[in-house]
Amino acid sequence: MKFFLLLFGLICAQISSVYANVVVTSKPLYFIIAPLIKEIDTPKILVSHGHCGHHHHLRPSEIKLIKNATLVFWSGPVHEPFMAKIIRVNNNNIKVFEENKGFAWLSIGIILKKLPMLTARLKKIYPQKVHAQIDANALKFQQKLINLSKKISLDLSTLKTKAFLITYPFLSYFAKEYGINIVGYMMDSPDAAVTPRRLKSIYKLLEEKEITGVIKDHHVPLNVIHTVVGNQCSRILTVDPEAINVPVSIDGYHILIERITQSIVKWAQ
């Protein structure tokens, strides 16, 4: 009996020493953090499947999850305004992934630059014995990202001569990295109105440039786009930059980026 109690105690000590309670606010961040702690731990996702952070309000259970976490990665105030309140009260364990325009997770270049910071943060909360595993995971993930970037760069190179309108700046980082020509936005954010000034500039663009189509996400309804562009632009594509419909998995990042790339390439031909 004593032996079993000792064994149980040892197992518990082992688990608690490795288990660090990492929370990520969204699925895209899960796709970046989970491969780094593969075979060590699994991050918890704050905003559940089918939702995004734009209009989210923290529930008591989610506040508890953040307070009990050893480390929280969140996407920044543009994409997750609901985090502002909790950060004012308790920000010891909270690390921002991005502080600028939002949607930085769609840039492989940015993730590659952030990998050393992310692995360093993770090593701080996990015991020394798993650090080599984190390094090996990071190296593997880095190689996968480089290969993915090369592949989609080639796929998207066919779109260099096209011009696109976007509902609001959710594809900025992605477009900049792969030379996708975004000529204008309908609004500044999913909640902003289409101002008369913006409307005028869109009409001008539609008259002067050959626009391939409008790329939207789940936030802006089709009828709003039809009202803005009228008959002058009938091609509209919906993509999923927030991974709302991408299943939670260790390979989620690959799926997210490939889905966006292939849907744009196929649609814009």
Ligand SMILES: [Zn+2]
């Ligand atoms: Zn959203």
